[in-house]
Amino acid sequence: MFIEPFIGAKNKKDKKGHIEVICGSMFSGKTEELIRRLNRALIAKQKVEIFKPSIDTRYHDLDVVSHNENAIRSTPVNFADDIILLAGDCDVVGIDEVQFFDNQIINVANTLANSGKRVILAGLDMDFEGKAFEPMPQLLAIAEYVTKVHAICMKCGDLASYSFRLSDTKEKVVLGEKESYEARCRKCYYEDKKT
Numbered sequence: 001m002f003i004e005p006f007i008g009a010k011n012k013k014d015k016k017g018h019i020e021v022i023c024g025s026m027f028s029g030k031t032e033e034l035i036r037r038l039n040r041a042l043i044a045k046q047k048v049e050i051f052k053p054s055i056d057t058r059y060h061d062l063d064v065v066s067h068n069e070n071a072i073r074s075t076p077v078n079f080a081d082d083i084i085l086l087a088g089d090c091d092v093v094g095i096d097e098v099q100f101f102d103n104q105i106i107n108v109a110n111t112l113a114n115s116g117k118r119v120i121l122a123g124l125d126m127d128f129e130g131k132a133f134e135p136m137p138q139l140l141a142i143a144e145y146v147t148k149v150h151a152i153c154m155k156c157g158d159l160a161s162y163s164f165r166l167s168d169t170k171e172k173v174v175l176g177e178k179e180s181y182e183a184r185c186r187k188c189y190y191e192d193k194k195t
């Protein structure tokens, strides 16, 4: 379990910001872990703002919702830069589904952290083809703290780090849930991967 480097106790005016990234496959618990950290910051009476890309309306227009229906209120944004304007004077910024932002999210994360905020980003590290999901590799590079979480392989029950797409669609962005994707371990993912 991730132990927060500091939470509410530090003197606000000389607080240093930093970036945390939570990554992994679909169903690996990224959103649950994001919600857990944000709820703990709220308990510590920190001012928290949460964002998600407006493209992601799978469960709810406003809430960030995990696959097991944990939820936290968020602000959907069209562009990464909107987050700078909307974050205001908060202490903690949480962003879910970061893989759906363009590379400007890297500058946004740095700007927020450099202004003293704790920035927590959650998203897919790989797409359905088993390739890096930009801009995640760059976010991993600039983060002070990285957590990779794992799902359970739907074929063999081992730990899973791949998101296997059940349909033949080749577009990179296809929103979906259990009807469209399965968490798989390396072996089970490559056994059935379409070339």
Ligand SMILES: Nc1ncnc2c1ncn2[C@@H]1O[C@H](COP(=O)(O)OP(=O)(O)O)[C@@H](O)[C@H]1O
Pocket (backbone or CB within 6 Å): 024, 025, 026, 027, 028, 029, 030, 031, 032, 033, 065, 066, 067, 068, 150, 151, 152, 153, 154, 183
């Ligand atoms: N194959 C799976 N492996 C692990 N958890 C799964 C799986 N399929 C469904 N779940 C559910 O998904 C939850 C995690 O959901 P969530 O935090 O939204 O994941 P992510 O954001 O990584 O997609 C788990 O607590 C569990 O209830």
Ligand SMILES: Cc1cn([C@H]2C[C@H](O)[C@@H](COP(=O)(O)O)O2)c(=O)[nH]c1=O
Pocket (backbone or CB within 6 Å): 025, 026, 027, 030, 031, 058, 123, 124, 126, 127, 128, 129, 163, 172, 173, 174, 175, 176, 177
């Ligand atoms: C692998 C992969 C996934 N997606 C989509 C499918 C879901 O809508 C989200 C991921 O959600 P989660 O919270 O991580 O379960 O991304 C996609 O568009 N392209 C892909 O390659």
Ligand SMILES: [Zn+2]
Pocket (backbone or CB within 6 Å): 153, 154, 155, 156, 157, 158, 184, 185, 186, 187, 188, 189
């Ligand atoms: Zn497997």
